[in-house]
Amino acid sequence: YLARKFFYMWAKMTFGQVLPSKARCFYDQKILQKTFGQWKEWWTVCRGRKLSLGAESHSRHLLSSLIFKAWRAYVCQEQERRNKYCVAESLAKKRKLLRTWQCWLVYVAVQRTKRGMQSVALAFRERSCLRISWAVWRRQHYQKRTRHKMNILALQHWAQSLQFRAWLQWRELYLSNQNEKQKETRAVTHHQHWELKRCLGAWLGYLSLHRVKKRQNELAQELHRSRMLRRCFSDWRLLWECRRRIHAHQRDLEKQAARIALWKVFARWKHYVVLCVEETRQCELAEEHYRHHLLVRALLCVRWKGLL
Numbered sequence: 403y404l405a406r407k408f409f410y411m412w413a414k415m416t417f418g419q420v421l422p423s424k425a426r427c428f429y430d431q432k433i434l435q436k437t438f439g440q441w442k443e444w445w446t447v448c449r450g451r452k453l454s455l456g457a458e459s460h461s462r463h464l465l466s467s468l469i470f471k472a473w474r475a476y477v478c479q480e481q482e483r484r485n486k487y488c489v490a491e492s493l494a495k496k497r498k499l500l501r502t503w504q505c506w507l508v509y510v511a512v513q514r515t516k517r518g519m520q521s522v523a524l525a526f527r528e529r530s531c532l533r534i535s536w537a538v539w540r541r542q543h544y545q546k547r548t549r550h551k552m553n554i555l556a557l558q559h560w561a562q563s564l565q566f567r568a569w570l571q572w573r574e575l576y577l578s579n580q581n582e583k584q585k586e587t588r589a590v591t592h593h594q595h596w597e598l599k600r601c602l603g604a605w606l607g608y609l610s611l612h613r614v615k616k617r618q619n620e621l622a623q624e625l626h627r628s629r630m631l632r633r634c635f636s637d638w639r640l641l642w643e644c645r646r647r648i649h650a651h652q653r654d655l656e657k658q659a660a661r662i663a664l665w666k667v668f669a670r671w672k673h674y675v676v677l678c679v680e681e682t683r684q685c686e687l688a689e690e691h692y693r694h695h696l697l698v699r700a701l702l703c704v705r706w707k708g709l710l
Contacts, residue, residue, distance in 0.1 A: 403486050427472070431465075521659040524652060529667050537678050542593075544682050545689060553596075560589065576646065587635060594627060604697060605704050 438461050539561060547554040567582055598620075602609075609616045649656070 521655045522663055525656050525660050541682050605701055
């Protein structure tokens, strides 16, 4: 089709508006007319008027049949050209549509992959935060075990119940959030009071004469600590509420991704716990040294205040 189209264009540019085929046809017609005219003159001389009229009618019929055949061939050729052009146009539209559909499928696949990777990353981030909290709790647990065995058993039971409740709350979409917050605050205040009593037990005899002043200082410190604790707890609560609202939109996707990544995270968590056990042993010695240093500085400060 393209070759024929460019051939017609080249022929028009070379020969003008009249094509060689049309010129050849016109030339044949003129030759035929001249021949027929000469034959007609000879025929009129030889056979008379009747034969001349028959020949003329025959020539007209022949010319009309030739013209009709040429016109029919031209109409068929134009119809075939239009059909081929329609088929080519429909094929081009289908190919463009197919290419657009393929590009759209690739874009949708890339977007789904990105969303899956984002959900997996968020799930891993949450579990890493949970591992950090778990490591802090284990370090505190090992510190308390060296001093009081009964407190270790009580804290271990409390930690196990707290862990079970935390996972239960995670499964039940944090339906019992208020009770766990109250228990956490009680545990933090109990830990702070116990640390305060332990630090003040060593120099209780020396401060017996300054009991009133000590009591006022203790009340002021306790009030300051409670205020700081409430402020930190309120900040933590606001942050947790914000994260819970953000995670509520992504929870449906994270559940599907968490099932796939849970066993990988659990294996890495086991390896991490083994490393944390070794790390806590080293941290215990460092914190013992740090507490001893704090106790010495506290005694020196109290002695300096007593001298003043």
